[in-house]
Amino acid sequence: MSVSNNGYYHDGLVLRLVQFSVLWAVVAMSVGVFIAAEFLWPTLDLGQFWLSFGRLRPLHTNGVIFGFGVSALMATAFYSVQRTSHVTLFLPKLAWFCCYAWQLTVLFGGISLLAGWTSSKEYAELEWPFDIAIAVIWVCFGIVFFGTIARRRIRPIYISNWFYGGLIIVIAMLHIVNNLALPVSIGKSYSLYAGAQDAIVQWWYGHNAVGFLLTGGFLGMLYYFLPKQAEQPIWSYRLSVVAFWAFTYSYIWAGPHHLHYNAIPEWVQSLGMVMSLVLLAPSWATMINGIMTVSKAWPKLKTDPALKFIVLSLAFYGLATFEGPMMAIRSVNVVSHFTDWTIGHVHSGALGWNALVTYGTFYFLVPRLVGAELHSTRLANLHFVLALAGTLLYILSMWAAGVSQGLLWLSVDKLGELSFTFRDIMTGMKPYYALRLVAGLMFLSGTVLMAYNLFMTTRGRQPLQCAPAPVPEPWRLPESGYRTVTAKQVNA
Amino acid sequence: MNGLGLHKKLEENAGLLIFGILFVSAIGGLVQILPSLFQESLSAPMATTRVYDAVELTGRDIYIREGCHVCHSQQVRPLVAEVERYGPYSRAGEFVYDRPFLWGSKRTGPDLHRIGGKYSNRWHEVHLLDPRSVVPESIMPAYPWLAERAATAAGDIQQKMRVLRRLGHPYTDADITGAPARLEGLRELDALVAYLQMLGTGLDPAVTDEHEGH
Ligand code: HEM
Numbered sequence A: 001m002s003v004s005n006n007g008y009y010h011d012g013l014v015l016r017l018v019q020f021s022v023l024w025a026v027v028a029m030s031v032g033v034f035i036a037a038e039f040l041w042p043t044l045d046l047g048q049f050w051l052s053f054g055r056l057r058p059l060h061t062n063g064v065i066f067g068f069g070v071s072a073l074m075a076t077a078f079y080s081v082q083r084t085s086h087v088t089l090f091l092p093k094l095a096w097f098c099c100y101a102w103q104l105t106v107l108f109g110g111i112s113l114l115a116g117w118t119s120s121k122e123y124a125e126l127e128w129p130f131d132i133a134i135a136v137i138w139v140c141f142g143i144v145f146f147g148t149i150a151r152r153r154i155r156p157i158y159i160s161n162w163f164y165g166g167l168i169i170v171i172a173m174l175h176i177v178n179n180l181a182l183p184v185s186i187g188k189s190y191s192l193y194a195g196a197q198d199a200i201v202q203w204w205y206g207h208n209a210v211g212f213l214l215t216g217g218f219l220g221m222l223y224y225f226l227p228k229q230a231e232q233p234i235w236s237y238r239l240s241v242v243a244f245w246a247f248t249y250s251y252i253w254a255g256p257h258h259l260h261y262n263a264i265p266e267w268v269q270s271l272g273m274v275m276s277l278v279l280l281a282p283s284w285a286t287m288i289n290g291i292m293t294v295s296k297a298w299p300k301l302k303t304d305p306a307l308k309f310i311v312l313s314l315a316f317y318g319l320a321t322f323e324g325p326m327m328a329i330r331s332v333n334v335v336s337h338f339t340d341w342t343i344g345h346v347h348s349g350a351l352g353w354n355a356l357v358t359y360g361t362f363y364f365l366v367p368r369l370v371g372a373e374l375h376s377t378r379l380a381n382l383h384f385v386l387a388l389a390g391t392l393l394y395i396l397s398m399w400a401a402g403v404s405q406g407l408l409w410l411s412v413d414k415l416g417e418l419s420f421t422f423r424d425i426m427t428g429m430k431p432y433y434a435l436r437l438v439a440g441l442m443f444l445s446g447t448v449l450m451a452y453n454l455f456m457t458t459r460g461r462q463p464l465q466c467a468p469a470p471v472p473e474p475w476r477l478p479e480s481g482y483r484t485v486t487a488k489q490v491n492a
Numbered sequence B: 001m002n003g004l005g006l007h008k009k010l011e012e013n014a015g016l017l018i019f020g021i022l023f024v025s026a027i028g029g030l031v032q033i034l035p036s037l038f039q040e041s042l043s044a045p046m047a048t049t050r051v052y053d054a055v056e057l058t059g060r061d062i063y064i065r066e067g068c069h070v071c072h073s074q075q076v077r078p079l080v081a082e083v084e085r086y087g088p089y090s091r092a093g094e095f096v097y098d099r100p101f102l103w104g105s106k107r108t109g110p111d112l113h114r115i116g117g118k119y120s121n122r123w124h125e126v127h128l129l130d131p132r133s134v135v136p137e138s139i140m141p142a143y144p145w146l147a148e149r150a151a152t153a154a155g156d157i158q159q160k161m162r163v164l165r166r167l168g169h170p171y172t173d174a175d176i177t178g179a180p181a182r183l184e185g186l187r188e189l190d191a192l193v194a195y196l197q198m199l200g201t202g203l204d205p206a207v208t209d210e211h212e213g214h
Helices: A011-038 A053-085 A092-114 A128-150 A159-178 A195-230 A237-251 A255-259 A266-278 A280-295 A305-327 A330-336 A340-370 A377-410 A422-427 A430-458 A487-491 B002-011 B014-037 B054-066 B080-086 B121-129 B157-166 B173-183 B188-198 B205-210
Strands: A181-185 A188-191
Touching: A011 A053, A011 A092, A011 A340, A011 A430, A053 A092, A053 A128, A053 A159, A053 A195, A053 A340, A092 A128, A128 A159, A128 B014, A159 A195, A159 A237, A159 B014, A181 B157, A188 B157, A195 A237, A195 A255, A195 A280, A195 A305, A195 A340, A195 B014, A237 A280, A237 B002, A237 B014, A255 A266, A266 A280, A266 A305, A266 B014, A280 A305, A305 A330, A305 A340, A305 A377, A330 A340, A330 A377, A340 A377, A340 A430, A377 A422, A377 A430, A377 B080, B002 B014, B054 B157, B054 B173, B054 B188, B121 B188, B157 B173
Parallel strands: none
Antiparallel strands: A181 A188
16 A cells, blocks of 8 residues: 555555445345345245345445445546646645545445445435445545645646546435434434425435446546547537536536425425426537537447447437436326336436446456556457347346336226226236346346456456656646647547 | 636635535525425424324334335325325325324335224234234234334333423323323334334325315
8 A cells, every 4th residue: 555656646545446336246245136136036035134135226226326336436537637637646645535435335335224224315324424424535535636636747637537527516415404403312313494394405415326336437537538539629529518507507406306295385396397407408418418428439339348338338328318317207207106117217327328338437447557468358249249238138027027016006997996906016016027037137247247357367466656748838737828628639 | 608707716726616516406405405494384283193102103113224114104195095005195285293204215015194993903923923924915014023122112101202292292290201102012013013103194084074085
């Protein structure tokens, strides 16, 4: 754990975070597969409280989001902020602290969920001691990140850093406000908000945790690694800037679409719906920008598995950000809400976008970190097929299940009597749940292949020592005079 | 061009960047969330809505601990089919003593907001201990351990009520001193069933008579 690093980039830290991220991916997706199996065999918990669905489901969501997702975001943020600032990390010891303190929080947080410590609020289930730990680590993450930017040697702040910055700042705000509570004991607290107000605050958090972490954070990853892999500058830097501000402004309003027809004021629901539709514009602007950027590197797609993952992730990003606003329309939401359609939507984003863009990034990053070729391109290509098939099967089965649930629950005959009992509809879902289990197994086995492939790539190797490249004259800080250059040129 | 001129400044100043993001992202919350926190209609109880007693509160916290809310919503929407299936739709005033709210986001099982009084205590006990003995095709998990644990062991009830009182729930001193005695001899299962049986019973009948469904 060399700390001063003699002026070299802190890439050992990056590699360690990547390793943790892959580990959590395997663990949390295995939990996902297990709970998918519990839909088919509800006695799979063997009468053990800690294997019960109600406790494992939050373990799955927290494991993938905070274990896999945030570790990947920290790794790529630390990697790219050093390179786009042409300096090593600010306070590297603090950065190492973030890394390990975060892993311990996820580990013990996960155990506490199994023990039944939970606030019940989605993606904010962890109880107050963990909430405090998360807040402290997050602030440290911010200090390292912004500190590095503050001492950069290059004038413009590259666009990927804007998204990582948005991740750090907005998640801090959401996390602190939503988790305000009075403790009763070490593992139990009562929310400062009650009932409908609690619901509104929670979905302001819940929706924007998806927005600024699973969408914005990963866009930071995309904006750095996509141009690198395609060896092309961003197609329209200006579009990325406009989209950033539009995204940051409008996302925050969309939360109430999780509460359509619930007991909250109509104006809040309507505003949430309208702003969700507005959100389509910046989301698709970003997708188009990404597609146009790779369009000049199309031949590379045939040979480079990493780039394939990223391009596919863009397609799923476009799909999920189109579907989301549609589901926010009240007349669609009336069918989709509370059903497996939501689960399908979540995983088209989670598997298709978050996981694939991360996989593509890791396949690109890890060989470069240790200065070796990827252990096996064939395995990576096999992973690609498994990931694509798994994602499609997951989404399609849950769409089918969700749309039938939604329509059958609402169906009434001429006399106004219900056409179907809940139990009949539930029983009809079995085949879809079976398909979802197969899909999950495919996706998980692809992830395991990647873990093996990356392990073999790094085995017995140390991270390379790289020093910051000199900054070309017109962009140099602090001695150079002010010159009009844009970050677009910098990344070219 | 003006917009991008401003961006040029932000692009080269980390402090401005932090402030810009915070400012732009806070607007939505300030306009949309803040007013709801002061809206009377969301925080005033219905005439007939009361606080959970010691047993029900214990049951509710067991419901949270076991994660029943990941499969069950507690929110009947104002739709014909929904009112037909579950009962009168949910009103904001019924939830003012819910910390946290438990409306849920997924119905793997049916909505439970109007479950109170629908089945006997006995039915719930059997169902919770082994759902498939009552509903053979059920995919709900079994909760055998609830019958083995004492309700008094599920957290310090007096401390819970004191904390809730600080948050504005109208518990009297007598409620709090008498709480442990109320739990005496009960299993966790009994407390959970007591909670289920009072769910959705705080609705003011005068309100439902007005109109039902849309
Ligand atoms: C092998 C891959 C995976 C499998 C088999 C899987 C399975 C599941 C299952 C069975 C549920 C519960 C659905 C329900 O209650 O009806 C779930 C929920 C969820 N999963 Fe996954 N999952 C996988 C990967 C992921 C990934 C990679 C992410 C995020 C990056 C993710 C995020 C979520 C979220 C956020 C929910 C909650 C959805 C909601 O409440 O609307 N999952 N998953």
